[in-house]
Amino acid sequence: xxxxxCSECNKEVSNRASACPHCxxxxxxxxxxxxxxxxxxxxxxxxxxxxxxDSRRATPGFNLAKLxxxxxxxxxxxxxxxxxxxxxxxxxxxxPNPKLPNSVKTELSAIARSAEDHYGAILAAYGxxxxxxSTEYDDPRPVAVTRILEYRPQNVKIAxxxxxxxxxxxxxxxxxxxxxxxxxxxxxxxxxxxxxxLSERIR
Numbered sequence: 001x002x003x004x005x006c007s008e009c010n011k012e013v014s015n016r017a018s019a020c021p022h023c024x025x026x027x028x029x030x031x032x033x034x035x036x037x038x039x040x041x042x043x044x045x046x047x048x049x050x051x052x053x054d055s056r057r058a059t060p061g062f063n064l065a066k067l068x069x070x071x072x073x074x075x076x077x078x079x080x081x082x083x084x085x086x087x088x089x090x091x092x093x094x095x096p097n098p099k100l101p102n103s104v105k106t107e108l109s110a111i112a113r114s115a116e117d118h119y120g121a122i123l124a125a126y127g128x129x130x131x132x133x134s135t136e137y138d139d140p141r142p143v144a145v146t147r148i149l150e151y152r153p154q155n156v157k158i159a160x161x162x163x164x165x166x167x168x169x170x171x172x173x174x175x176x177x178x179x180x181x182x183x184x185x186x187x188x189x190x191x192x193x194x195x196x197x198l199s200e201r202i203r
Contacts, residue, residue, distance in 0.1 A: 002014075004094065006023060007021065007025060008023050008024065008025035009022050011120055013027055013028070017180055023183050025043070041129045053178065059079035094131070106197035108122070108125070108191055111177070112176075112191050115175055116163075117163075117173070117175060118160060118174075118175055118177045119149075119174070119175035122149060122177075126151065126198050126201045126202065128149060129149040129150055129151050129158075130148035130152040131148065131149070132148075134146070134147040136162070136170040136172060141169075141170075144166060145170070145172070147160040147161070147162075147175055150183060151201065152202075154182065154198055155183040155184050156180060156181075156182070156189075156194045156197050156198055157176050157183050158177060158179075158180055158181075159177070159179045159180070160177055161175065161176060161178050161180060163175065176178055177191070180194035
C-alpha cells in the first residue's frame with residue numbers, strides 16, 4: 001500500500017481508498033496491486049536501451065539487381081579509364097605521326113618529353129642556331145620571359161620559356177619548349193614536323 005496526496009485537501013490518503021477520509025473527495029478508481037506497483041518501479045528504474053533501427057528497413061528495396069547494376073557501372077568506368085590511359089601512353093611514345101622514321105621521332109619530340117633543359121638538349125642535337133634571342137635581360141624585363149631559336153635553312157623557329165615561376169629574375173638554369181613556328185609563313189607547326197626538318201642538320 002502506498003500513500004498519495006489528496007487532490008483537494010492535499011492530505012495523505014491510501015492509494016486503495018475510494019475517497020479521501022478527510023474531505024470525501026473521490027480518489028482514483030484504479031487500484032494498483034503491490035505486484036504491479038513493484039513492476040512499474042523496476043521498469044522506471046531500469047535505463048532504457050538505445051533505439052537501433054533495423055538496417056533492412058532503412059534501405060527498402062535494396063536487392064541484388066541494384067548491386068549488379070552498380071558493379072557493372074564501376075567495371076565499365078574502370079575499363080574506359082584503362083583504354084584512355086593506354087591510348088594516351090601510346091600517343092606520347094609514338095607522337096601524332098607514327099609514320100616518321102625512328103631517328104626523326106627520337107630527336108626534338110624526345111627532347112620535349114624527357115629532357116630537363118630543352119635549350120641545352122636542342123643545341124646538343126642540332127648545333128648552334130642562326131639566331132638565339134632571349135628577353136631575360138631586357139629592360140624592362142617582361143613578366144613572361146621567352147627565348148627564340150631560329151634554324152633558318154630549315155625554316156624552323158623554336159619558342160622556349162624558362163623553367164621558373166612567372167616574374168622570377170634571371171639567370172635561368174633551364175628552358176622548356178612551348179611551340180614551333182614556320183619562319184616563312186609565321187604559322188605554328190607540330191614538333192614532329194620541326195623534328196623532320198631539323199633532321200637534315202644531323203645527317
